[in-house]
Amino acid sequence: MSRYTRILLAVDLTDECEHVAERAVQLAQECNCELHVIHVLEPMSIAYGGDVPTDLAAIQGCVQEQAASQLQEFAHSIGVPSERQHLACGRTESEIRRVACEADADVIVVGSHGRHGLSLLLGSTANGVLNGARCDVLAVRVGSPAR
Amino acid sequence: MSRYTRILLAVDLTDECEHVAERAVQLAQECNCELHVIHVLEPMSIAYGGDVPTDLAAIQGCVQEQAASQLQEFAHSIGVPSERQHLACGRTESEIRRVACEADADVIVVGSHGRHGLSLLLGSTANGVLNGARCDVLAVRVGSPAR
Numbered sequence: 001m002s003r004y005t006r007i008l009l010a011v012d013l014t015d016e017c018e019h020v021a022e023r024a025v026q027l028a029q030e031c032n033c034e035l036h037v038i039h040v041l042e043p044m045s046i047a048y049g050g051d052v053p054t055d056l057a058a059i060q061g062c063v064q065e066q067a068a069s070q071l072q073e074f075a076h077s078i079g080v081p082s083e084r085q086h087l088a089c090g091r092t093e094s095e096i097r098r099v100a101c102e103a104d105a106d107v108i109v110v111g112s113h114g115r116h117g118l119s120l121l122l123g124s125t126a127n128g129v130l131n132g133a134r135c136d137v138l139a140v141r142v143g144s145p146a147r
Numbered sequence: 148m149s150r151y152t153r154i155l156l157a158v159d160l161t162d163e164c165e166h167v168a169e170r171a172v173q174l175a176q177e178c179n180c181e182l183h184v185i186h187v188l189e190p191m192s193i194a195y196g197g198d199v200p201t202d203l204a205a206i207q208g209c210v211q212e213q214a215a216s217q218l219q220e221f222a223h224s225i226g227v228p229s230e231r232q233h234l235a236c237g238r239t240e241s242e243i244r245r246v247a248c249e250a251d252a253d254v255i256v257v258g259s260h261g262r263h264g265l266s267l268l269l270g271s272t273a274n275g276v277l278n279g280a281r282c283d284v285l286a287v288r289v290g291s292p293a294r
Contacts, residue, residue, distance in 0.1 A: 003173065003177075023283070030150075030177045030178065031177065112280075112284070130259060133259075133286075133288065134288065135288055136170070136285060136287050136288050137259070137285070137286045138254075138284070138285045138286075139284045139285075140283050141280065141281065141282055141284075
C-alpha cells in the first residue's frame with residue numbers, strides 16, 4: 001500500500017483547529033507528502049437566515065476578504081503555500097469533499113468533538129465529511145472527552 | 148505534539164478489512180507504535196431477533212470460538228501478538244470505544260464505505276465510533292467510490 005501523498009486539512013479557523021493542524025502537519029511530515037488546507041464559508045443566507053439587509057453581497061464580500069486573510073495567515077503559520085490554500089463557499093461537508101477530489105487528496109483531516117446529539121460544528125462536519133468521502137478521513141479529537 | 152503511541156484497529160474479518168489493516172500497519176510503522184486489533188461480535192439475540200432456538204448459548208459459544216480463531220489468524224498475519232488481540236461481544240461502536248479506552252489507544256482505525264443513507268456495517272460503524280470517541284478516528288475508505 002502506498003503512503004498518503006496529499007493531505008487536505010479542513011479548518012474552521014477557531015483556536016481548536018491548531019490541535020487538528022498539528023496532527024495534519026505531523027502526518028504530512030511522516031508520510032513526506034503535500035499538505036493542503038481548506039476553510040469553508042457557509043453562504044450568508046444560510047448562516048444568518050433570510051432576514052438580511054439588502055447589502056448582503058457587500059457584507060459577504062467583506063466576510064470573504066477577512067476569511068481569506070485569516071486563512072492565509074494560518075496556512076503560512078503551518079508552512080502551507082498559497083497554491084495549496086483553498087477558500088470555498090458553500091455547504092461545509094460537500095465543499096471539503098469537492099476540494100479533496102480536485103486536489104486528489106487521499107486523506108482529509110478534520111476536527112471532531114466526538115459528541116452525540118448536539119450538532120456541534122466540528123462533530124457534525126466530521127460526520128458529514130465521512131459520509132460520501134472518496135478518500136480516508138482522520139477525525140482528530142478536540143475539546144474535552146465526550147463522556 | 149506527541150506521535151500516536153497505540154493504535155486500535157477495528158475489523159469485521161471480511162475481505163475488505165485487509166485494506167484497512169494495511170493502512171493501520173503502515174501508520175503503526177511510521178509512528179513506531181503498538182498496534183492492537185479488535186473484532187466485535189454482536190449478541191445473537193440482537194443479530195438474529197428474538198425467535199431463536201433454546202440452545203442459543205451453545206450456538207453463541209460456537210460462534211465465539213470461530214471468531215476467536217479467525218481473529219487470531221488475522222492478527223498473526225499482520226504481526227499483532229495475542230496480548231493485543233481483543234474479541235468483544237456487544238454493540239460494535241461502544242465496544243470499540245470501550246476497548247480503545249482500556250488499551251489507552253490514541254487513534255482508532257476503522258473501515259468506512261462512506262455512503263449516505265443505507266446503514267452499511269462499516270459506514271455506520273465508523274460514524275458510530277466517531278460519535279463519542281475519546282481519541283482520534285481514522286476512517287479508511289473501502290469499496291467503490293461513493294459518488
